[in-house]
Amino acid sequence: MSVEVMDEEWLLSEEQVRALLGWVRGQAGAHRSVYPFMRMVAEQALRPSEARALRVSDVMFLERDLGKLAARNNGMAREIPLQPQVSVFLREWISESGLHDADLLFPGMRGGPVSASVCQQMWRQAQEVVLPRDALYSWRLGEPISILRDSCLVKWLRMGTSAVTVAEWAGVTPSWLALRYPHCFRTEKVEIDWGHLAEAMALSDALKS
Numbered sequence: 001m002s003v004e005v006m007d008e009e010w011l012l013s014e015e016q017v018r019a020l021l022g023w024v025r026g027q028a029g030a031h032r033s034v035y036p037f038m039r040m041v042a043e044q045a046l047r048p049s050e051a052r053a054l055r056v057s058d059v060m061f062l063e064r065d066l067g068k069l070a071a072r073n074n075g076m077a078r079e080i081p082l083q084p085q086v087s088v089f090l091r092e093w094i095s096e097s098g099l100h101d102a103d104l105l106f107p108g109m110r111g112g113p114v115s116a117s118v119c120q121q122m123w124r125q126a127q128e129v130v131l132p133r134d135a136l137y138s139w140r141l142g143e144p145i146s147i148l149r150d151s152c153l154v155k156w157l158r159m160g161t162s163a164v165t166v167a168e169w170a171g172v173t174p175s176w177l178a179l180r181y182p183h184c185f186r187t188e189k190v191e192i193d194w195g196h197l198a199e200a201m202a203l204s205d206a207l208k209s
Helices: 014-027 034-044 048-053 084-097 116-130 147-158 163-170 174-180 194-201
Strands: 059-061 067-073 076-082
Touching (some): 014 034, 014 147, 034 084, 034 116, 034 147, 048 067, 048 116, 059 084, 067 084, 163 174
Antiparallel strands (some): 059 067, 067 076
16 A cells, blocks of 8 residues: 655644634635635544535534534545534534535535635645745645645544544544554664563474474
């Protein structure tokens, strides 16, 4: 299985994600769906294509500000629990936008899904304004919106959420996570007592004959 490795230095910190989304929220203007669309990618680790295809009926609100989301990729559906703050935000977004069950959750200005080109243009502008212009980040301008998904998945892993659970939420396999984010699965180097290991693995005299 070929998986592109996402090195740790490529990921966005939580502070950077908040700053980037804050800029987008302040600049969206008539493209109102851009901010909630990016927020779902960033906080629920959705693929951008999955988020654009969501309909209101894919969101289920539960008690105590909990909820769940039905996402689909290549014909496969999965359920993702909604964080309370995301559940509250979506409830308000749907109500304020006058959306109904059959409607796209993030509609564009012309009735279809929110424009991918508009989102990418606004995302690039946010990176240029928010990210520092030093040697580490200058070469990263132009990273696709999907970096928000990568950063969220790594955050979940670092929080101690099991790789199996994260894989289920992301619609991937645990082995994909290990190949994509190897730095999340590294263990501390342990000094090996090779002499003791050789002794423990040695065949007994009875088995040698």
